[in-house]
Structure formats: C-alpha cells, structure tokens
Amino acid sequence: MSGVQEEDNASLRSDVRRLGELLGQSLARQDGEALLNLVESVRKSVREGRGEELLQSISTEDTVKLVRAFNVYFNLANVAEQVHRSHVLAESREAHGSWISRAVDHIIEAEKSGAPFSQSDIKKWLETFEVRPVFTAHPTEAARRSVLSKLATIAELLDQEESPTRERRLAEAVDLLWQTDELRLGRPEPLDEAINALYYLDDLFRLTVPEVLDDFAREMKRLKIELAPTSTPLTFGSWIGGDRDGNPNITPEVTKQAIVLQMGHAIRVTLEALDELRQALSISTRLAGTSKALLESVARDLELIPEIEPRFKRINIEEPYRLKATAIRHRLLLTRDRHAKGLPHQPGRDYANTKELIDDLMLMYNSLLANRGELIGHGLLERTIRTISAFGLTHATMDVREHSGAHERVIVQLFPEWGSLPPEEKMVFLSKKLLTPNS
Numbered sequence: 001m002s003g004v005q006e007e008d009n010a011s012l013r014s015d016v017r018r019l020g021e022l023l024g025q026s027l028a029r030q031d032g033e034a035l036l037n038l039v040e041s042v043r044k045s046v047r048e049g050r051g052e053e054l055l056q057s058i059s060t061e062d063t064v065k066l067v068r069a070f071n072v073y074f075n076l077a078n079v080a081e082q083v084h085r086s087h088v089l090a091e092s093r094e095a096h097g098s099w100i101s102r103a104v105d106h107i108i109e110a111e112k113s114g115a116p117f118s119q120s121d122i123k124k125w126l127e128t129f130e131v132r133p134v135f136t137a138h139p140t141e142a143a144r145r146s147v148l149s150k151l152a153t154i155a156e157l158l159d160q161e162e163s164p165t166r167e168r169r170l171a172e173a174v175d176l177l178w179q180t181d182e183l184r185l186g187r188p189e190p191l192d193e194a195i196n197a198l199y200y201l202d203d204l205f206r207l208t209v210p211e212v213l214d215d216f217a218r219e220m221k222r223l224k225i226e227l228a229p230t231s232t233p234l235t236f237g238s239w240i241g242g243d244r245d246g247n248p249n250i251t252p253e254v255t256k257q258a259i260v261l262q263m264g265h266a267i268r269v270t271l272e273a274l275d276e277l278r279q280a281l282s283i284s285t286r287l288a289g290t291s292k293a294l295l296e297s298v299a300r301d302l303e304l305i306p307e308i309e310p311r312f313k314r315i316n317i318e319e320p321y322r323l324k325a326t327a328i329r330h331r332l333l334l335t336r337d338r339h340a341k342g343l344p345h346q347p348g349r350d351y352a353n354t355k356e357l358i359d360d361l362m363l364m365y366n367s368l369l370a371n372r373g374e375l376i377g378h379g380l381l382e383r384t385i386r387t388i389s390a391f392g393l394t395h396a397t398m399d400v401r402e403h404s405g406a407h408e409r410v411i412v413q414l415f416p417e418w419g420s421l422p423p424e425e426k427m428v429f430l431s432k433k434l435l436t437p438n439s
Contacts, residue, residue, distance in 0.1 A: 015083070019170070020073060023069070023072060023073055023076060024040075025171065026178050038058070038062060039066065076151075079158070083159060100216055104223060126227070130234070133237070134236070134396075135237070135238040137188075137196070144183075145196055147182055150173055150180065153169075191257055194241045197396075201391070206269060210384075212234070213390065214383050229365060232390060235390055236390070241257070241258025242398045243399075259398055260340060265395055266394055266395035267333075270393070274329045277321075277325045281322055282319055290320050290367055291363070291367035293366070294321075294363045294364060298320050302323070312326050321368075324360070324363065332357070354389070365381055365382065
C-alpha cells in the first residue's frame with residue numbers, strides 16, 4: 001500500500017470514528033447514557049463472539065432503539081466512505097483524465113493501429129447515440145428524502161476544513177438524523193414516489209449533467225467532432241406515475257398530475273439556470289455587436305409580454321442578452337402557470353415545447369459567436385443549452401406502461417378483425433397499419 005493510500009485510509013478511519021463519537025454523544029443527549037452503554041456493550045460482545053446471549057436479553061423497545069442506532073451509524077460510515085471515494089476519483093481524474101477522456105485516448109490509439117473504424121464512423125454513430133436512464137419506484141427503496149438530505153448535508157460538512165463551526169454543524173445534523181423517522185407511517189402514493197425521483201433529477205440538473213455533457217463535447221473535439229449544443233446524447237425517463245400495468249392506483253389522472261409535477265420541477269431548475277445567465281450575460285451594445293435576429297426577438301418579447309417590469313427595460317436597455325434572458329424567464333413562468341391551470345397555449349408568451357425554449361437560447365448563442373463572444377457562448381450558455389436539451393421542459397420522458405388487455409380492447413375498437421387473428425398475424429397486421437397512416 002502506498003503512502004498516499006495509507007493517508008487516505010487513515011483520514012477515512014478518522015472521519016468514521018469522529019462521526020461515531022458524535023452519534024454516541026447524540027444518543028446520550030437524546031435517550032440517556034443507558035442507550036449509549038447498551039450500544040457499546042453490544043459492539044464489544046459481538047467482537048468477542050458473545051453477542052447472541054446479550055441480544056436475547058434485550059427488551060423489544062431497546063431492540064428498536066439499538067437497531068436504529070446501528071442503522072444511523074452505518075449510514076454515517078457510508079457517507080464518510082462515499083466522500084473519501086469521491087476524493088480518490090477526483091484525484092484519478094486529475095492524474096489520468098475522466099473515463100470519457102481515457103476512452104477517447106483508446107480510440108485515437110486504435111486508429112493509429114489500423115482499427116476497422118474511422119472518426120467519420122464515430123460521427124455517424126453519434127447522430128443516433130442516446131443514453132436514457134429511466135427512474136422507477138423500487139419497492140425496496142425506503143430511504144426518505146428527509147434522511148437523504150441530512151446525509152447530503154453531512155457529506156458537504158465532511159468536505160470542509162476542520163473547525164469548531166464544522167463540528168457544531170455536524171453534531172446538529174447527527175441530532176436531526178436521530179430524531180428523523182427513517183420510515184413513513186403510510187405507504188407512499190404514486191405522486192409521493194414521483195416527488196422522490198425529482199429529488200435526484202433536480203440534483204442531476206444542477207450538479208452533474210452540465211459537467212458530464214461539457215466533458216463529453218470537449219473530448220469529441222479531440223476526435224474532430226463538433227457536438228451541437230442541442231444534441232441529446234443523454235436524456236432521462238421515468239415510469240413513476242405512468243406504470244399502470246398491474247397497478248390500479250395509477251390512473252390517467254395520476255399520470256397527468258405526475259407529468260405536471262415533473263414539468264413544475266423542470267421549469268423551476270431551468271429558472272435557476274436562467275437567473276445565472278441573466279446575471280452573467282451583461283454584454284453591452286456599446287462594447288460588442290448583437291445580431292439583428294436577437295434584437296428583433298427582444299423587441300417582440302417586450303411587446304408580447306408587458307408583464308416584464310419597466311425597471312428591467314430601463315436598466316438593461318443596452319444589455320440585450322439580459323433582456324432576452326428576462327423574457328425567457330417570464331415565458332417559463334407563464335408556461336408553468338398554463339400547465340398547472342390547464343390553460344391554452346399563448347404563442348409568443350409561453351412555450352409550447354422544449355424546442356421553442358432552445359430556439360430562444362440559440363438566438364443568444366449564435367449572436368455571441370458572431371460578435372467576438374465565442375468564449376462566452378461556448379461557456380456557461382452552451383452548458384445551459386446542453387443541460388436543458390437533456391432534461392427538456394418535462395425533466396424526463398414519461399413511459400406509460402399499460403396492461404396488454406387494455407391495448408387489445410382499443411385495437412379491436414379500431415380494427416374489429418384484429419381480435420380473430422392468430423398471435424403471429426397480429427404483429428404483421430399492426431406493423432402494416434403503422435407503416436400506412438390513415439389506413
């Protein structure tokens with residue numbers, strides 16, 4: 001084992017030990033020294049091979065507390081291990097590049113060695129390439145978002161330098177964790193499960209996907225492949241709220257509510273991204289050019305969206321990118337209201353689909369690239385476009401699964417002869433119908 005590995009392991013053991021001490025102090029504060037002594041006795045007895053006898057003598061009430069104490073301890077230990085694992089991975093990326101970078105290295109070396117593919121083959125393959133993780137509500141996944149958020153807080157604190165403030169906040173987080181029930185009293189409803197999935201999708205939008213897609217596009221340039229900002233090598237799907245096969249709780253109304261919920265979250269994180277753009281893109285028309293298309297678009301927005309505060313029109317009069325970002329923000333708010341209230345689409349005031357939103361962002365992007373703003377366009381704005389292209393205005397594509405019997409009833413209503421066909425002919429029949437629309 002190298003000196004660096006020994007140092008990392010020592011640091012991990014130190015963090016696990018410190019979190020264990022904080023948990024012990026929390027147990028003593030919350031439930032008394034007796035529980036802490038019981039936990040220590042069980043640990044010692046198990047190490048010495050005498051645990052079974054002691055465990056049989058513990059009351060049911062104490063057993064529940066004991067199980068909770070060890071569960072919290074192992075959660076804390078897992079968090080410490082994940083934090084240290086992230087450090088190891090970061091050091092590896094720094095030394096050897098990301099996995100995407102290493103894959104590109106292999107491709108370049110393979111080409112030099114006469115591999116049976118070329119960069120043009122890869123470019124053609126990328127035109128249809130798409131990775132789409134799909135979220136589902138797993139019955140064994142019982143971790144509450146309240147617990148996950150507290151563990152995330154502890155992970156963030158472990159990443160900070162040691163200080164009295166960090167220690168106080170770690171102790172506070174451990175106390176909160178101990179007083180938070182890991183289990184809900186009632187079975188989660190489909191919309192509860194959808195909200196849990198959105199916890200992960202929101203974090204992916206804010207923290208992970210922008211860097212992954214930026215890294216992917218940068219590495220493709222090494223292969224002389226320009227990946228358009230609007231390309232979608234990564235998208236997301238969800239079964240939650242749409243999996244009706246054998247689940248009577250998933251009604252069409254539930255599916256509709258889940259989609260509206262997803263859209264609300266997608267628009268919320270997109271608004272955060274727009275606020276960041278609006279803050280950053282302070283380019284003045286007195287110092288840099290602006291495309292005619294962007295200026296005309298801003299003028300049209302100001303006419304169609306009178307709700308935009310006059311203050312923005314006044315203070316940003318020479319900053320068209322900020323005005324455009326402000327207009328996009330208002331259109332997103334109107335889009336959110338439209339879906340929440342079931343209102344009709346208002347062209348030019350809200351967005352009918354993700355493409356309309358991306359088109360607005362691309363107006364800014366193309367204007368920057370045409371007016372000495374290449375670095376700016378290829379920076380925050382391009383990352384934002386890539387991220388929004390990945391998630392869209394729905395966050396994830398809703399996969400609706402229905403029992404085959406329901407499909408059969410609908411098809412028979414459309415094509416009565418289909419019901420009497422043998423199974424092998426049914427597929428041929430449907431394929432022909434799909435290939436000949438309006439037949």
